[in-house]
Amino acid sequence: MLRNFLFLVSFLSFATCLFAYEVQLLSAVKKDTPIADAEVIFQKSGETSIKTFSNVQGKAFFEGFGGKDDGDVMMLVKKPGFSTFVAKCPCDGLTYALSPNMTNLDGLRIVLTWGKTPHDLDSHLAYPSNHINFQKREGRNANLDVDDTDSYGPETITITKKEVGKRYVYAVNNYSDRMNTDTKRLGNSGARVNVYIGQTLVRTYYAEPNKKGNVWIVLGIDENGAFQDINSYVDIKNSNTQVKQILNEMVASGNFQVSTFSPERIARAKQYNKKGEEEYHKGNLETAMYLFQDAVDSYASYGQAYSNLGLTYQKLNREAEALWANRKAIELASGGNKKTVKASSYYNIAKIYESKGEWQEALTNYESALANKEHSAYRKGIQRMREKLSTR
Numbered sequence: 001m002l003r004n005f006l007f008l009v010s011f012l013s014f015a016t017c018l019f020a021y022e023v024q025l026l027s028a029v030k031k032d033t034p035i036a037d038a039e040v041i042f043q044k045s046g047e048t049s050i051k052t053f054s055n056v057q058g059k060a061f062f063e064g065f066g067g068k069d070d071g072d073v074m075m076l077v078k079k080p081g082f083s084t085f086v087a088k089c090p091c092d093g094l095t096y097a098l099s100p101n102m103t104n105l106d107g108l109r110i111v112l113t114w115g116k117t118p119h120d121l122d123s124h125l126a127y128p129s130n131h132i133n134f135q136k137r138e139g140r141n142a143n144l145d146v147d148d149t150d151s152y153g154p155e156t157i158t159i160t161k162k163e164v165g166k167r168y169v170y171a172v173n174n175y176s177d178r179m180n181t182d183t184k185r186l187g188n189s190g191a192r193v194n195v196y197i198g199q200t201l202v203r204t205y206y207a208e209p210n211k212k213g214n215v216w217i218v219l220g221i222d223e224n225g226a227f228q229d230i231n232s233y234v235d236i237k238n239s240n241t242q243v244k245q246i247l248n249e250m251v252a253s254g255n256f257q258v259s260t261f262s263p264e265r266i267a268r269a270k271q272y273n274k275k276g277e278e279e280y281h282k283g284n285l286e287t288a289m290y291l292f293q294d295a296v297d298s299y300a301s302y303g304q305a306y307s308n309l310g311l312t313y314q315k316l317n318r319e320a321e322a323l324w325a326n327r328k329a330i331e332l333a334s335g336g337n338k339k340t341v342k343a344s345s346y347y348n349i350a351k352i353y354e355s356k357g358e359w360q361e362a363l364t365n366y367e368s369a370l371a372n373k374e375h376s377a378y379r380k381g382i383q384r385m386r387e388k389l390s391t392r
Contacts, residue, residue, distance in 0.1 A: 037079065113153035124171045169217065200313070
């Protein structure tokens with residue numbers, strides 16, 4: 001009897017150690033829906049990776065490397081039909097949302113998650129004649145999939161088709177503190193905004209600790225589909241009403257307040273890009289992709305990294321993602337090879353649309369390529385698309 005008791009104590013002690021850290025996996029588009037059987041991989045430089053799977057409650061348990069769940073640990077979550085999720089730890093006690101793959105070339109999904117407090121953070125998306133939030137969940141070619149009011153999230157907005165020539169602005173409103181100014185609770189909430197295109201998590205934005213403000217204006221999307229980092233905090237009362245006014249004015253004025261980047265962040269981005277190029281030439285395309293993504297997360301105006309991303313996405317057959325990266329490369333093109341970069345990027349975009357049978361979009365981009373640089377491939381593309389359109 002004593003032997004059995006000691007065995008049980010030993011087993012429970014082991015289990016307690018093994019299950020020291022816990023993460024929750026939910027669907028980004030279905031409220032309170034756990035994701036079971038997802039492969040969860042924890043990685044740390046110099047250590048053997050630890051792999052586990054989420055249970056029927058969507059929970060995965062992680063012992064930690066030497067009992068530590070720190071900033072040196074990276075978590076990857078994989079499940080067929082969902083975008084691979086990548087997050088830097090600490091991860092214990094947090095909720096993560098998995099996004100189903102998107103099939104529309106011009107679609108994207110914005111997913112907000114946060115910690116225990118504040119209880120209620122709200123997503124806002126403004127674009128011409130539309131403003132989506134919990135009060136109006138559906139707009140033109142976009143909708144609020146999930147609204148969460150009791151901590152953690154996710155809160156998800158899906159743009160089914162980004163409209164050419166239209167500007168978008170996305171923000172997070174601390175609804176719990178909508179009448180309180182001079183608060184840091186949004187900045188300290190652990191809020192994370194993930195942006196998905198196709199089957200890929202392409203950008204991640206993090207709330208800035210100790211930043212004052214009950215509204216976080218996160219990002220804009222310009223007329224050509226290029227992302228603009230804003231990362232601005234404002235402090236207003238009755239913020240749910242005023243945030244609409246602020247975002248609508250930004251859409252109408254055409255003025256995105258683009259973030260500046262420190263020399264340290266730029267240097268870090270260049271290191272990521274260099275490592276990404278090394279992995280790309282070794283044939284390790286997925287590893288290269290993550291490194292190029294780290295580069296643009298560190299320095300969102302890094303044109304070369306976007307160009308590398310676009311090429312890598314195309315090699316991985318991630319066409320929607322390649323469109324996004326090529327558009328950003330066009331926006332950031334500068335210097336003596338500006339027209340060459342623009343022409344090749346427009347050509348890459350045209351080829352993607354042509355492969356999908358979207359002849360008019362392909363024609364427009366072939367013409368833009370030719371407008372920047374003379375090339376027989378651009379002229380041939382224009383001719384092919386005109387022939388396709390004439391036989392409709």
